[in-house]
Amino acid sequence: MTYHPPHISWLEVEIPGAPATAFQIAPKTIRDVEAILRYATEKGLVVQVWGGGTHSGYGIPPPPDFVMSMERLADVEAWEPDDLTIVVGAGARIETIEAMLAERNQSLVLSERPGDATVGGVIAAGVSGLRRGRLYATRERVLEVTMVTGDGRLIRSGGRVVKNVTGYDLHRLAVGAFGSLGVIVSVCLKLWPTPPGSATVLVDDLEQASQIVRPLAVVDVDGQLMVYLQGTEAEVESQTERLGGKWTPGLDWPADPTGAWQWSLRVPPAGTSGAITRLPGGWSHLAIQGVGEIRAASDNQDGAEELRSWAEASGGQLVMTKGDPAIFDPWGTKPPGLALQERLISEFDPARIINPGRLPGGV
């Protein structure tokens, strides 16, 4: 407790599920975040940034000196339905925002079943929703990022317009960076309108699914294949008829597989079905066809090493998203450009206090 900073002590909270640390805090303002990070840099304290805790299994989380929850920076600063943009605090829960947006038939398109996930958490982890094959991945939805660098500088990149090439795209670099450049405090996101018609259709195989040129999603859950359709009511009705098979109105999204160990297998899109056949026995899966993303869960890590070798030889990766990093390396073979990544991070977090070593290659 010797390093307990007096000027931020009143921000102290208890964060359920977070690692036990000497103190846990939740800043109320962006100024608080700046002060906290400046202090941490000065004292060399490692911080773990906490959203909803839903992606805390990624990488090797360093033993933090303190945990900082973004829960109080969760306000909707601006929502312009006609512009298809929203500006929200990073700590906003996706579910809360989606409930608000649904009143005007709009969506963040970040996650279909977000649970406790926050906007900032999903962006920092760089994970995408099941609709990514049709409506693109999370990085394409991020229009502006405001963040506080490790050494306490408040910086903004991008803008609050849906199309923008002004300056370097630092906001895209922040997607999937696990906070290594800075703590995301607020974002502007591109919304997507929800058309009136939708249906979930059970189909037998990919050939049947391929009758629809660009469906909203084709998802395989443990061998059961579902086609998701969205559009005008007339459009969805005729597509449902054409597809045949059992269907239900609305979009019935499946939950991610869960287990003691969880995985994200990524392969070139055409290799999705082949990748499913390579999963070790006993693994459950959810695969996004046409994208090459397979989410899987298992009781143990048996067979993971062989699967990783195959995935990497096929131009993909096997990433462990939950498990024991002491037993199994979460990321696998180091990506290219590591030295460059290290140098970039040093410009933003010179004392390496935010999630050090969490990215692939121990960056």
Next chain:
Amino acid sequence: MTLVTDLRAILGDEDVMEEPVELHLYSKDASLMRGQPACVVFPRDAAEVAEVVRLAEAHGVPIVARGAGTGLAAGASPTEGGIVLVTTAMNAIDIDPQNRTAWVGAGVINLDLSKAAQPYGLHFAPDPSSQSACTIGGNVANNSGGPHCLAEGSTTSHVLGMEVVLAGGEIAILGGQAPDPPGLDLKGFIVGSEGTLGVVTRVLVRLLPIEPDVRTLLMSFDTVKDAAQTVSDVIAAGLVPAALEMMDRRMCQVVENWLEAGLPIESEAILLTEVVGETDGVISQAGVISEIAARNHATDVEIAETAEDRALLWKARKSAFGAIAQLAPDYYLHDAVVPRTRLVETMEAVYAIADRYGLTMANVFHAGDGNLHPLIAFDASDEKVNAMVHQAGEEIVAACLRVGGALSGEHGIGIEKRDLMRSNFSDLDLDAQARLKEVFDPCGVFNPRKVLPMGSRCFDFGGVRREVPEGVWV
């Protein structure tokens, strides 16, 4: 050894130009700004580019990478001299139809890629108006858009990977066909960086299936406001058409006079919109849009029935900038972006600026994403008019920023808008961008003095010692 001798030793005599007439040809892009290159080189692959980069660093001269030179912001004008590196010899296309991707040389022309993909039922979504001339490398450098990026996003959404030559001549392959490559998204950061971080030599792009059917609608309105309201209402109805373009009356007249495409020249504004998808889908979407237009007092709604009709309408849209030559010998095309809800007031402000200077202005732009393209037709040989055009341009940008817009929607910053960056970003924001540029380019050879204004790198925080190599422009 001189620079040219060194370069010729690597590339051969023919692929290094230094005759005055050749240098003049490559002394500018499609902007109004000209530079004076020392030589022009045409490398054939990444290995040759790497050699050029190492030589440039050794000689301390800049490299300006250039595709077709259609850029409008002087991003490819060699205003600091040095080597103009032309990518057009790197023009291979390798399509993987199963994965719907292609590895494409930086010098491949945008339209040639879609033509090559067509037999597989695929296409490349970004379609700038210059698509029959501009290159994929240029699209990557500027994160180019085009009418059809409303629904599908700009170039960055379609770049999955790249081969890039970085500082020191290091060749890196970033990204790949599999989704979500782990680690920092370096390729995503390089897209749109206007050749200031390295030289992209090959690009792995996403290809989209050609939709089975399409409907193109031409809607006429008596006021810009009605047209803009139609745009908002279409989106509120849950539709995002493939494109939503607006042309004002003057632009319609100019285009019609030249092309006779059947544009309604009496309307204050027309909307050109396109819906794509399955036949049943496009029919019902076109129906919804027609109803919305009628509710907003559209004077006419036409749906292009044949491929020829559709092609003619798009030709009218994409020829707008050429047709303007009827009005004056030169034109200055602006590119700014505002929130869609502020379109009408911004248009009014823009017209008022042109009127105040007595300038001839026409508008054709991407209404769906609030990306304005006011175009001023003028005679550049008149110095006084030149100055007025420049002044009006700055006022237009200021008007867009006042309503929460940004400097550029798709053309880039280059030199044209470099010194306006301070009106869009704080000192700390610019400092952060300058730091990133320095990390990528410690010797300062990649397209120096573009994008960031002088003095962007001006902070030193937290007592962290920094060493800036000599010759770095910041």
